[in-house]
Amino acid sequence: MQFQFFNTVIACILASLQLSHNQQSRCTTYTMHKKFIGSLHDDRAKPLWEIEKESVGLAMHVCFAYCERDQRCVGIEICTIRPDLARCRGCCEWYVVDKDGGLPRTAIGGCKYFELSKNSVESRGTRLSTNSNLSAVASSTYIEHGILEVEYPASNVLDGIYGNDCKRVNVYSSVIEKNPWLEVAWSGTITIWRIIIYNRYECCGSRLVNLNVTYKNNGVTGICGFxxxxxxxxxxxxxxxxxxxxxxxxxxLQIHSKPGQINELNLCEVEIYKKS
Incomplete structure (x- = not known):
């Protein structure tokens, strides 16, 4: 806790020192700590926004304030581009955590990633429970024919089983087709904060490509990310x-198949969080 607080204080002091006399200094009320040295991996994370300033202090000052106002922001990447130019990026429209808990990073010099405290992030939303009448439907369901027929239904993404516990029988799988999709619905209208998708664990993770995540309300469709x-x-x-x-x-959740290609959609679990 002392380490987290120290990093937050330093960020505010640096920002304040870099401000001109006619600018108002303001420290974020969030607790952030330095998570790693390096940059967000462009193929494993899509930043929310990017800001360039003439110093690291100014970049931190502006980005920390942006992050505080943006309910999607869970961290800040700060990079020194050259002595008179710094860049900050807010994380993220989407990002990927590997099964060992690793964040999407690259070993680029001059960059550091600061992470918002877990309590601050988790206070923003609540996971939908079975009381919300969750249901799942899909474009197709794969049925394995052998001595016994084994079905891999859409309802498997709502059984609460993911990670190392998600065996083959716990997976949802479509047939191999063009643009396979899965839809999760619930009772009533909510403001979505976060969607967590657990990829297949024991094999075939590379099948999850070109995934478009959308939401619908009264026939109107919006985009959460691609x-x-x-x-x-x-x-x-x-x-x-x-x-x-x-x-x-x-x-x-829908895979957009490339022209002339077909795909198979495999998932372990899908969690929906509403804004608190």
Missing amino acids: YPGLLSRDGDILLFYCPPEAHATSVK
Whole structure:
């Protein structure tokens, strides 16, 4: 805790020292701590916004304030581009955590990533429970024919089983088709804060590509994000942070098949969080 507080204080002091006399100094009320040295991996994270300033202090000052106002922001990347130029990026429209808990980073010099405290992030939303009458439907369901027929239904994404506990029988799988999709619905309208998607754990994680995540309300569709999946791996956890206007009664996950190609959609679990 002392280490986290120290990093926050230093960020505010640096920002204040860099401000001109006619600018008002303001420290974020959030607790952030330095998570790693390096940069967000462009294939595993999509920043919310990017700001350039003439010093690290000014970049930190502006970005920390942006992050405080943006319900999607969970961290800040600060990079020194050259002595008179610094860049900050807010994390993230979406990002991927690997099955070992690693964040999407690259070892780029001059960059540091600061993470918002877990309590601050989790206070923003609440996971929808079974009391919300959650249901799932899909474009198709794969049925394995053998001595026994084994079905991999859409309802598997709502059984609460993910990670190492998600065996083959716990997976949802479509047939191999063009533009496979899965939709999760609930009772009533909520403001979506976050969607967590658990990729298949024991194999075939690379199948999750070109994934479009949308929400729907009264026939109107909005976009939470698009995940290219260039580096999809077994056990990946995808976190999508939806825009503030994401009022919805359902969420749809769909692979956009490239021309002449077909795909198979495999997932372990899908969690929907509403804004607190």
